[in-house]
Each structure stands twice: as C-alpha cells, then as structure tokens.
Amino acid sequence: MSNRTESPKAAPARALFGTDGIRGRANSHPMTVETAMRLGQAAGLMFTRGSYRHQVLIGKDTRLSGYMIEQALTAGFLSAGMDVVLAGPLPTPAIALLTRSLRADLGVMISASHNPFEDNGIKLFGPDGVKLSDAHEAEIEAEMKADLASQLAKPDELGRARRLNDAAGRYIEGVKGTFPKGLRLDGLKIVLDCANGAAYRVAPTALWELGAQVIPLGVSPDGFNINKGCGSTAPDHLCAAVVEHGADIGIALDGDADRLILSDEHGEIIDGDQILALIAGFWAKTDRLQGSGIVATVMSNLGLQKYLRNLGLDLHRTQVGDRYVAERMRALGINLGGEQSGHVILSDFSTTGDGLVAALQVLAVLVRQGKPASEVCRVFQPSPQLLRNVRFAGPSPLLDARVKAAIVEAEAAIGPEGRLLIRPSGTEPLIRVMAEADDRDLIGRIVGELCEVIAAVARAPETTA
Known part of the structure; x- marks a missing residue:
C-alpha cells in the first residue's frame, strides 16, 4: 500500500x-x-x-x-x-x-x-x-x-x-419492499434510535410492520434536539439501551436517516465498513453483487480491503462524500458502496444512502443465519486507525509551509504499508487527520503531532504559503 x-x-x-x-x-x-x-x-x-x-x-x-x-x-x-x-x-x-x-x-x-x-x-x-x-x-x-x-x-x-x-406511507411501503420476500422479523428485539430526526415516525413503523419488537429512542423531536446526544454520531445511548433491554441488535440513524451505525447484543459498535463487508460477502455468495467489487471512500479501513481481496473482490476508493461513491458505482456498474461513517448505498433499491434499507439487509442475514449479531456482523479484523479533527477559522492551515513539512515527515514515518489522509471537511471548518497502520502507537504519535502543528498554525495570526 x-x-x-x-x-x-x-x-x-x-x-x-x-x-x-x-x-x-x-x-x-x-x-x-x-x-x-x-x-x-x-x-x-x-x-x-x-x-x-x-x-x-x-x-x-x-x-x-x-x-x-x-x-x-x-x-x-x-x-x-x-x-x-x-x-x-x-x-x-x-x-x-x-x-x-x-x-x-x-x-x-x-x-x-x-x-x-x-x-x-x-x-x-x-x-x-x-x-x-x-x-x-x-x-x-x-x-x-x-x-x-x-x-x-x-x-x-x-x-x-x-x-x-401520503408521503410517509409511500416510503414505508417502499422500504418494506426491499426486505426479502418470505422473511419476517418476528422474535427480534431491536433498539432503534432515530436521532429525533426525519425518520422518527417511518422507521419504527416499518420495522414493527415487518414483525420486530421495537424499542424506540430519539422519536420525540422538538425542533432543537435533533442529533443531541443521540443518533449515529452519539451511539453510547443506543449501546447502553441494547444491553439494558437484552435486545438482539441496535440501529442508530442520523438526523436525515441516510446513514446508520449498529450495535451488537453486547453493546459493541458495528460501523459502516463492517456493514459493507457483511452485505458484500452475502451478496457475492448469492450472486447479487454486481461489478465484482464495491465502492468506498479513502476513509474505509484497510481491513475491509483485505477481506474483499480474499473473496476475489475489488475495493474502489473515492473522495469522501456519498454522492461521489454513487457516481463511481454508476460508472463501474456496481450495486453496493458506502462510507465508514454509515452511508450505505444499495443501488438495487435507492439512488442514495438509506440507513433503514441498509439495516434491513443486515437484519435479513441475521434472520437467515440465526446467529447473534456479534458473530454475524464482525466480518473482518480492522487495522488500527485513528481519526482526529482540528477546528480552524480563516484560511486553511493546509496551505501553511509548516503543515506541509509535517505531512512529509509523517508520510516517511508511517512507511509503505500504512495510509495517511489529511483533508478539509466538506461541511464544517475542520481539518480531518487520519492515519492507519499495524502499529497503534505509531499512528497515535503521528496523528497527535500533526494535529498539534495544524492547531498551532490555526491559532497563528497569519497563515503563510
């Protein structure tokens, strides 16, 4: 690499x-x-x-x-x-x-x-x-x-x-139509966190109508509490509720429900990379996977790439953003792609990420295999990966000569088997710093040092090229 x-x-x-x-x-x-x-x-x-x-x-x-x-x-x-x-x-x-x-x-x-x-x-x-x-x-x-x-x-x-x-009803029926015919969710206890967001009505209804026992969280929006201590970006509440209720699995959506994060029955997080791996492996076995691989972003874990390679499948990487994933999927004739953050695009069913539809594909495998989520959804061993964000105001710190020099040193330190990704967020004034390698201590040191340099430049009165 x-x-x-x-x-x-x-x-x-x-x-x-x-x-x-x-x-x-x-x-x-x-x-x-x-x-x-x-x-x-x-x-x-x-x-x-x-x-x-x-x-x-x-x-x-x-x-x-x-x-x-x-x-x-x-x-x-x-x-x-x-x-x-x-x-x-x-x-x-x-x-x-x-x-x-x-x-x-x-x-x-x-x-x-x-x-x-x-x-x-x-x-x-x-x-x-x-x-x-x-x-x-x-x-x-x-x-x-x-x-x-x-x-x-x-x-x-x-x-x-x-x-x-009838907009909500139309969508609910569309979602239910993506679940395999002949399967039901009867007997499954599911904790569902809707982040007090857009899916607060449709998601619990769809799962309940498919037979699940639903324990809803984040379904009381008041205009101010969307994503506040709940949803896919704050999953601790979900994980605790799964353990408390003895649930089989937990599903956390974000504010607009185009992505998800899962929790197994022990309250352990299952991220987007694991979800992609699970669906890819199952679809490959059942001849549903198109294009001999999947599309993910530069943020996806090396472990996912190694897992797919062992299956004879390719991992095509794009820049961060689910629409770039979707564009590459269409160009390559691939029907599965997504992001580590939980955007999962299943183009057989949707043109964009759909957290509820992706969750149903995972639940279908869970029902078919009849095994705990901790066994079904832990598909590969992730490579150590560390991501930190540095907030800034004014010009991008990435333009500064000190930051450029620090990046060159970090690339040399991480070696040919690791990955270093430094990019500005597309939605917030943040610089995202990610490193990945087999040596956890090494990536901790590299990310920490880079973040210190970027933060120091961001605090400086002027940024020089």
Whole structure:
C-alpha cells in the first residue's frame, strides 16, 4: 500500500455548495431566507424547460429552521413557475425515491444531516432521484448571480403548492419492499434510535410492520434536539439501551436517516465498513453483487480491503462524500458502496444512502443465519486507525509551509504499508487527520503531532504559503 497522502480530485469552483449541498448556521449566510429563495428561483428556472406543468418535491428533517427554509424555497420555486409538493419531515432517501415516483423535475431535502439543530442545509436531486453533480451545482450558483427578475413567471404562470399527505406511507411501503420476500422479523428485539430526526415516525413503523419488537429512542423531536446526544454520531445511548433491554441488535440513524451505525447484543459498535463487508460477502455468495467489487471512500479501513481481496473482490476508493461513491458505482456498474461513517448505498433499491434499507439487509442475514449479531456482523479484523479533527477559522492551515513539512515527515514515518489522509471537511471548518497502520502507537504519535502543528498554525495570526 502506498504511503502517499491521499487527496480528492479538484471539483468545479463553487462558493455555496460543499460536499453535500449547501450547509451552514441557520439564518446566517449562506443558510438565509434570501439565499434559499434565490436558489429556488435559479433551480426552478433551470428545471422548467418544456410545455408541461413542472413540479418540485420538498422534504425536511425536524430542525426549527426547516420551516423558514421550506417557505423561502417554496416562494422561489413558485415565482419561477414551478409547482411545489411539500412532503414534510421525511428521510433524505425518501425524497430521492419520491422524486422519481412522482415524476418530479427536482427534489429538495432541507437538512444538515448529523449536525446540531443550529445548522441547516439544502440538498438537490434531479428527476432521476440522483444528487446533482458538481457541474450542475456550479451552474445553479452562476444562475443565482444573474438577473433573474426578467426570467420569472408571469402572474398567470405562477406555481401552486400542495401537501403530499401520503408521503410517509409511500416510503414505508417502499422500504418494506426491499426486505426479502418470505422473511419476517418476528422474535427480534431491536433498539432503534432515530436521532429525533426525519425518520422518527417511518422507521419504527416499518420495522414493527415487518414483525420486530421495537424499542424506540430519539422519536420525540422538538425542533432543537435533533442529533443531541443521540443518533449515529452519539451511539453510547443506543449501546447502553441494547444491553439494558437484552435486545438482539441496535440501529442508530442520523438526523436525515441516510446513514446508520449498529450495535451488537453486547453493546459493541458495528460501523459502516463492517456493514459493507457483511452485505458484500452475502451478496457475492448469492450472486447479487454486481461489478465484482464495491465502492468506498479513502476513509474505509484497510481491513475491509483485505477481506474483499480474499473473496476475489475489488475495493474502489473515492473522495469522501456519498454522492461521489454513487457516481463511481454508476460508472463501474456496481450495486453496493458506502462510507465508514454509515452511508450505505444499495443501488438495487435507492439512488442514495438509506440507513433503514441498509439495516434491513443486515437484519435479513441475521434472520437467515440465526446467529447473534456479534458473530454475524464482525466480518473482518480492522487495522488500527485513528481519526482526529482540528477546528480552524480563516484560511486553511493546509496551505501553511509548516503543515506541509509535517505531512512529509509523517508520510516517511508511517512507511509503505500504512495510509495517511489529511483533508478539509466538506461541511464544517475542520481539518480531518487520519492515519492507519499495524502499529497503534505509531499512528497515535503521528496523528497527535500533526494535529498539534495544524492547531498551532490555526491559532497563528497569519497563515503563510
């Protein structure tokens, strides 16, 4: 394995859009009413080409600011002549699914995923239910800067808005349809943490209707408690509840339910890499895996790569971001991919990560094998890996000569069998530092030293190239 530091390819220049749409603190740039309305107008004009009535589907998670952003987007789309269908609180993958099934021209999800309630974001899906490409997002940004007033709809061509009252039911039935026919979850006790987010109603209902005994957590959203001490980014509560209730397995979703983390019956975490390995191995045995491998990101563990290699399967790596995983999957004809953080894309069923659908695939293997989750879901031995984040303000510390020199030294120290990944977060002002090697003490020292240098530069009054 090369010891070179891995970095993502350059993407088209975009000021508003990051790794996963637009994201920021609610009621501050860029997550303002003005930006949302302008986005609705620009995207609406781009996607209203042709003589038929055009429509956009808008969903959201449970953040207080969702009301504000939803109304601003709605106004923008209506002024562009596009009809608006409001789905209310639903998971991101539900919006992707319903965008296609309703034959909408565009889908919008208002969510900041795993971020705290103070943040919010906007994700856009094309009529095929696929997240818009970097090029499309750059085109929308350019349109937002243009003079839109002369292009907006005439009074008799303004759009109309309506509620989609059966949106949740449609998604629940779609999710249940991904579970193998003839199987049931009868007898399984499942702790389910919905992060007080978008899946707080649909996820417990779907599992219960499939026969499971569901112990729900994080199903009382109040606009402020999304992801607060719960969900896939704070799984301690889930793990404790699994042990307390003697459950067979625990499932933790994030705020918009496009990713998951599992707990086995002992309260031990099962991450996205293990989930990918489990599904890949089972699908390979049952001839369901397409493309002779899977797609994951540069963050996925070396242990996953070694496990797949032993099965004769390839691991194709992309930059971080589930939409980049999905793009590579489509290019290679692969039907399984995902991220260590718990985004799992099963393209037989969905165009984007779906935590609930992925959980059902794991539960199907659990039911078929009739063994404890600790045996079924521990598929490979992970290589020691350490990830730390360094927060910064101002210019990126990665531009500083001292940081560049420290990275070169770290690459030499980790050797040819290890991996070093240093990258800026696409959603927060963070530098992520990850090292992986067989020597746990070595990676601890390397990550610690790099983080100290980056933090020192971030605190300095000036950053030099």
